[in-house]
Amino acid sequence: MRTKWQRFKESYMLYSFLRDPVALGSFIILAVLVISAFGAPIVAPHNPYDSTTIDIMDAQIAPAWSDGGSSKFLLGTDAQGRDILSTMLYGMRVSLIIGIGAVCLQAFIGIIVGLLSGYVRRLDNILMRVADVQLSFSTYMVAIFIGAIIQTAFGVAGYDRVAVPLLIVVIGLAEWPQYARTVRASVLAERRKEYVEAARVIGLSRTRIMWRHILPNTLSPVLVISTVQVANAIMSEAALSFLGLGMPVNKPSLGSLITAGFEYIFSGSWWITIFPGILLVSLILVINLLGDWVRDFLNPKLYKG
Amino acid sequence: MESLINIKNLRVDFELRSGTVRAVRDVSLDINKGERLGIVGESGAGKSVLGFSIINLISKPGKITGGEIFFGGNDISKYSYDKMREIRGNHISMIFQDPMMTLNPVLTVGTQMKETILAHTKMSDKEAEAICLEKLRKVYIPSPEKRLDQYPHEFSGGMRQRIVIAISLLTNPKLIIADEPTTALDVTIQAEIMDLLLELCKTENMGLILITHDLAVVSEVTQRIAVLYAGKVVELGPTEQIISNPQHPYTQGLIKALPQMAGGADRLNQIPGMMPSLREMPTGCPFEPRCEISKEKCKTKIPTLTELETGTQVACFMREEGK
Numbered sequence A: 001m002r003t004k005w006q007r008f009k010e011s012y013m014l015y016s017f018l019r020d021p022v023a024l025g026s027f028i029i030l031a032v033l034v035i036s037a038f039g040a041p042i043v044a045p046h047n048p049y050d051s052t053t054i055d056i057m058d059a060q061i062a063p064a065w066s067d068g069g070s071s072k073f074l075l076g077t078d079a080q081g082r083d084i085l086s087t088m089l090y091g092m093r094v095s096l097i098i099g100i101g102a103v104c105l106q107a108f109i110g111i112i113v114g115l116l117s118g119y120v121r122r123l124d125n126i127l128m129r130v131a132d133v134q135l136s137f138s139t140y141m142v143a144i145f146i147g148a149i150i151q152t153a154f155g156v157a158g159y160d161r162v163a164v165p166l167l168i169v170v171i172g173l174a175e176w177p178q179y180a181r182t183v184r185a186s187v188l189a190e191r192r193k194e195y196v197e198a199a200r201v202i203g204l205s206r207t208r209i210m211w212r213h214i215l216p217n218t219l220s221p222v223l224v225i226s227t228v229q230v231a232n233a234i235m236s237e238a239a240l241s242f243l244g245l246g247m248p249v250n251k252p253s254l255g256s257l258i259t260a261g262f263e264y265i266f267s268g269s270w271w272i273t274i275f276p277g278i279l280l281v282s283l284i285l286v287i288n289l290l291g292d293w294v295r296d297f298l299n300p301k302l303y304k305g
Numbered sequence B: 001m002e003s004l005i006n007i008k009n010l011r012v013d014f015e016l017r018s019g020t021v022r023a024v025r026d027v028s029l030d031i032n033k034g035e036r037l038g039i040v041g042e043s044g045a046g047k048s049v050l051g052f053s054i055i056n057l058i059s060k061p062g063k064i065t066g067g068e069i070f071f072g073g074n075d076i077s078k079y080s081y082d083k084m085r086e087i088r089g090n091h092i093s094m095i096f097q098d099p100m101m102t103l104n105p106v107l108t109v110g111t112q113m114k115e116t117i118l119a120h121t122k123m124s125d126k127e128a129e130a131i132c133l134e135k136l137r138k139v140y141i142p143s144p145e146k147r148l149d150q151y152p153h154e155f156s157g158g159m160r161q162r163i164v165i166a167i168s169l170l171t172n173p174k175l176i177i178a179d180e181p182t183t184a185l186d187v188t189i190q191a192e193i194m195d196l197l198l199e200l201c202k203t204e205n206m207g208l209i210l211i212t213h214d215l216a217v218v219s220e221v222t223q224r225i226a227v228l229y230a231g232k233v234v235e236l237g238p239t240e241q242i243i244s245n246p247q248h249p250y251t252q253g254l255i256k257a258l259p260q261m262a263g264g265a266d267r268l269n270q271i272p273g274m275m276p277s278l279r280e281m282p283t284g285c286p287f288e289p290r291c292e293i294s295k296e297k298c299k300t301k302i303p304t305l306t307e308l309e310t311g312t313q314v315a316c317f318m319r320e321e322g323k
Helices: A004-010 A012-019 A021-038 A084-119 A121-136 A139-190 A194-202 A206-217 A219-242 A254-262 A271-298 B047-054 B109-120 B125-138 B157-169 B187-204 B215-221 B239-244 B249-256 B296-300 B317-322
Strands: B003-016 B019-032 B036-040 B062-071 B092-095 B175-179 B207-212 B224-229 B232-238
Touching: A004 A012, A012 A021, A012 A271, A021 A084, A021 A271, A084 A121, A084 A139, A084 A206, A084 A219, A084 A254, A084 A271, A121 A139, A139 A206, A139 A219, A194 A206, A194 B092, A194 B109, A206 A219, A206 B109, A219 A254, A219 A271, A254 A271, B003 B047, B019 B047, B019 B062, B019 B207, B019 B232, B036 B047, B036 B215, B047 B062, B047 B175, B047 B207, B092 B157, B109 B125, B109 B157, B125 B157, B157 B187, B175 B187, B187 B207, B187 B215, B207 B215, B215 B239, B224 B239, B224 B249, B232 B239, B232 B249, B296 B317
Parallel strands: B036 B207, B036 B224, B092 B175, B175 B207
Antiparallel strands: B003 B019, B003 B062, B224 B232
C-alpha cells in the first residue's frame, strides 16, 4: 500500500513542477517571503511595533551601503526611526494575512453561492442577480465607503483594532462573485454528467451529491482563480492603504509603508518607499507566476511544447 | 411465480414549448422475481425513458402522467423524491451505458462504494468495506483490497463496468435495470460483462431489465423480450419465440436487419423510413407508414396487444386476423 507521501512523490504534478524553473523559482521565493513574514518576530532585527526601541534620532538613516548608512539598519530607517527591513517583514505579514483572509472569505461565500445557484435551479436567478449587483460596485468604492463609516464610528484608536478584520471583510465581500460565477459555471457543466445521475440512482441525497460529488470536481478552476485573487486582494489592500483607508501607520502593511515613505521621496529618502514597493511587486509577481503554472498544469489542453 | 414489479398503463410525457411529446404510451409490463426481461427498440423508442421512469428519475420536463408501477405492493410512481431514495440503489439499481462517465473521477472507488452502502444502511466503515470487498470479488476484480484505494481513471473500461456492477450489487437489490450496459465496450468485453450479469442474476435470484438495441445480447441473456416502438410495446413474449418466430412486422424487420453469416454477401435489409416523430404520431398504428403489410384499417385504429397461441403478445391487426 502506497502512502500519501509516496503517491505525491511519484505524481506527475511534482515532476512537472520540478521541471519548470519559473514555477520552482517562484515557489522558492514565495516560500522565503511567507516564512520570513510569518516568522517576522524571530527573523526581523528590530520590533517596529515596540515603541520603546524606536529612537526618533535614528530617523531617515540611509541603507547600510550608502553614505550616512548604519550597519545597524540594513535598509535604512523611516521618518520615525523604524528599521525598514523589520517594518517591511511585519508589513508583509499584515498584507498576507489580509490577502489570504479575504480570499478565504470570498471563496467561502462564492463557493456556497455558486454551488447553490448551479445545482438548485430555482435559486439561480436570484443569487446571480445579487452577484451582479455586488459586481457593479467597485471594490474601492465599497471599501472607501465602509472604511470611512467605521473610522468615524470607532474613532482613530478604535479603528486601529478593527482594521485587519475590516479589510478582510471589505475585500472579501467585494470580490466573492468571481468565485460564485466560476463555481456556478463548472457546476452547470458537471451536473449534466452521468456520474451525477448515477449518484442519484444510488439514492444519495441532494446535499450529499452537491458537496461530495459535484464540489470536488469544480475545484480546479477555484484553485486557479484563488492564486490570482490572493494577489488581487493584496493589491487592493495596498491600494486602500495607499489612499489612507487601509492599515494605520503604526501597524503598517506594505501599502501604508509605501504611502508613508512617499512624502519623503523628494527629500531624498527614497528607500522608505522603494523597498516596500519592490517587495510588494515581487510578492504579487511570484504569486501570479505560480498561478500561471497551476492553470497550465490543470488544463490539459494547454500543453507547452 | 411471484411478481416483482408490475407496470400498468404507464405514460410518460415531456411538456415542451412546442407541444407535448409522448415518450412512453400505455406500457404494461410484469416482471417476476428473478426474471430477466429485455427491452429492445431503435433509438428514440422510449427504452431509456421507460427505465428511468421505473425509478422515477426522468429528467425534466418529463413526467409520469398516468399509470402505476407496483413494487413490493406499493405504487412507487407516486413516491416523492426523498421517499424514492429508499428504493433507488437499495431495492432497484441501475447500470448505465458508459462506465467512463458513471464513476466520479475525483473519488476513489472505495469511497464511492462505501457511500452507497452507508446511504441505505447504518454500519461501521469496516463492515461496509468488507461488503465492498465481497462484491468486488463477485465481479472478479483481482486483488480488491488494493483496488479500493484507486481512482476510476486507473481502471480499464471493462473493469470500470465491473465496478459499476459491483456498486449496483452492494445493497442486494431485487431488480437491476441495465441501460445498454455494454454499448461502450468492445466486443470481447461485452460478452464477459453479459456473462457476468447473467451469472449474478442467477446466483442472487435478481430480476433484470436489460435495455438495449442489440438483439444478439438480449437473446443470450433474457427470458422474455418486449419490443418497443414509438413508446408502445408492439410485441412481448418468450425470447426464443420472438427471435425465431417474430410476429410483428417491426420485429421481423429488426431481425432481418441483422447481418447473417449464412446469407452471403447481399445488401443488408433495412426497415424503410424512420420512426415517426413522437410529436406527430399517426392516428392509427404507429408503424403503419413503414409497414409492408398494412391495410386501410391500420391507418385509423390503434391495435392493442393480443395473445397468440405461441404465448407471444403482439399489437398488429394483421396477426389478429391471421389467427
